[in-house]
Amino acid sequence: MSFLKRLTRDAFRDGSPTKTRSPFDTASPKQLDEHLRTARYGSFLLTEAVRPSMNLEVVPSAGWRRDTYRDPESGVKIPVIMAAQTKERLFDLFVDLLDPLGDEVDVVLETSHETLEDGHTDIYREQIDLPILKSILCDFEDLLTNDGCTGIAILNPICPMELQFDEHKLLIMYGHDLEAFERILDDRLPQSDTIRFITEAEHVHSSCEEFAEQMSELRMRLSCDE
Numbered sequence: 001m002s003f004l005k006r007l008t009r010d011a012f013r014d015g016s017p018t019k020t021r022s023p024f025d026t027a028s029p030k031q032l033d034e035h036l037r038t039a040r041y042g043s044f045l046l047t048e049a050v051r052p053s054m055n056l057e058v059v060p061s062a063g064w065r066r067d068t069y070r071d072p073e074s075g076v077k078i079p080v081i082m083a084a085q086t087k088e089r090l091f092d093l094f095v096d097l098l099d100p101l102g103d104e105v106d107v108v109l110e111t112s113h114e115t116l117e118d119g120h121t122d123i124y125r126e127q128i129d130l131p132i133l134k135s136i137l138c139d140f141e142d143l144l145t146n147d148g149c150t151g152i153a154i155l156n157p158i159c160p161m162e163l164q165f166d167e168h169k170l171l172i173m174y175g176h177d178l179e180a181f182e183r184i185l186d187d188r189l190p191q192s193d194t195i196r197f198i199t200e201a202e203h204v205h206s207s208c209e210e211f212a213e214q215m216s217e218l219r220m221r222l223s224c225d226e
Helices: 029-037 087-096 130-139 141-146 179-186 209-222
Strands: 002-007 050-052 063-070 077-084 104-111 121-129 150-156 161-165 171-175 203-207
Touching (some): 077 179, 087 130, 087 171, 121 130, 121 209, 141 150, 141 209
Antiparallel strands (some): 063 077, 077 171, 104 121
């Protein structure tokens, strides 16, 4: 694995490249190696996709919170749920959270394999039956769980709802009615208004050539277009 990207605070999408000297720059090779090898924090196990800041400004933990996303162009405010789950239970929770989106959904694959800077490419597939989508995604569980350059968003095109399984391996739900998501989360995770997520501090992403190849295969399986 190669930790590729160092990002800063952003609650919903990728942050901007850090502009000031960070603890990653001043750490010794031994300190950096030990930090990047550390995946478990208490009962919470990170995936291979991401690691927190050297000074652990945010300590990874499981839980979810309600939030609000404000569209920068329209100013419209949209209710949001953000959730983090330990690696052992993460993919199963993601699959279960797909059910409130309905029987037919749209898919957006998000990849940043082509760049080391901030930003990603969106690749679309409209109208796919949810059971078929679940079957395909289960074949790519390792990619979706452990690749820090791959994310996916699933949308209900009729009743605006969206579930993101992003590059940081957070689960992010958008929509004006999120009760169905909340019921699922209540059975799996503690709700906390004060929980902080790995995106809200400096962090690094990891990927490899094998995951880039798997991403291309997933794109073909889903018949996606840029």
